[in-house]
Amino acid sequence: MKNKFFTLMLVLVIGVLAACGAKDDKASDKNSNADEGTEQKQVLKVGTSADYAPFEYVDAAKGEEIIGFDIDLIKLVGEKIDVEMQFQDMDFNSLVPAIQAGKVDIVISGMSPNKEREEVVDFSDKYNQTEQVIIVKKDSGIKKEADLDGKKIGVQTASIQENLGNDIAKKVDAKVEGRTRIPEIIQDMMSKRLDAGILEGGVAKGYLKTNDKLVAFPVEEQPEDFKAIAIPKGSDLKDKINKALKELADEGKIQELEEKWLEKVE
Known part of the structure; x- marks a missing residue:
């Protein structure tokens, strides 16, 4: 009787283990297929x-x-x-x-x-x-490049505007000062640490929209800027x-x- 009971229990345990193994295999196959179908960009x-x-x-x-x-x-x-x-x-x-x-x-x-x-x-x-422009305060009296004589011009360091500022400075005896970020140029103009700034036209447009104390005019000799x-x-x-x-x-x-x-x- 004990032997029959033992044999029956053994068959049941083997059946349960086999079923679990089949489930694990299916889950493994499912995960494998999911991984194969998902390619990261x-x-x-x-x-x-x-x-x-x-x-x-x-x-x-x-x-x-x-x-x-x-x-x-x-x-x-x-x-x-x-x-x-x-x-x-x-x-x-x-x-x-x-x-x-x-x-x-x-x-x-x-x-x-x-x-x-x-x-x-x-x-x-x-x-x-795009075009390059000189941005100034309305009350600065600066309306053309010649008016920059003896003035401080702000430019972004390592930019095309820095090269352009250096070219203008040679013509009108102005001083060029570099700034790391564009907002620093505008801030220093407003606080009178700078007299003007050279910006790209599209960038200047944003500041002209939000600050009615500023005006801008195009650089006389436009460099090829793309x-x-x-x-x-x-x-x-x-x-x-x-x-x-x-x-x-x-x-x-x-x-x-x-x-x-x-x-x-x-």
Whole structure:
């Protein structure tokens, strides 16, 4: 009797273990299939200097997210080349060194190619062209470049505006002072530590809208100034990004972003 009972119990235990094993196998197969069907996108670290509205900035009233023309554009590029963009905010003069050091994969920050930058990084095709302006206080008495004689001109360090300011300073005997961030130029103008600033037209427009004490006029000799995406030397990202930019231009997407974000100084 005991032997029969023992045999029956053994059969039941084996049956239960077999059923559990089958469930585990099915669960394992299920998880395996789920893993196979889920491929994570490649993530590109994007360097930017979020002090350059309307290209890249943070609207503190709406949150901490970086927004702007460049941000929308590079997200669309990411969709085209099937990658996710992860943004890192840093000072403008740190962006190119960050690419060289491998801290970021690409840079989009209203950046214009020049000889020095092209020696150490590659650039995409241009995606935007703009004008340069001199911004001053209305009561400054400055209405043209000649009026900058003996004045202090604020520029963003390591920018095309710094080079432009140095050229103007040679003509009118002005002093050029660098600032890390664009808002510092405006603040120092308002407190009379600077007499003028050189900004990109689209950037100046934002300050003219919010501060009725400011006016701006175009730089007399406009340099060729266009925006491009900075990429590590020799990276295959250049061809992929250029292809994406062309497609976005052909589709009218870049024009839509310009209408959304950018305006010229009137």
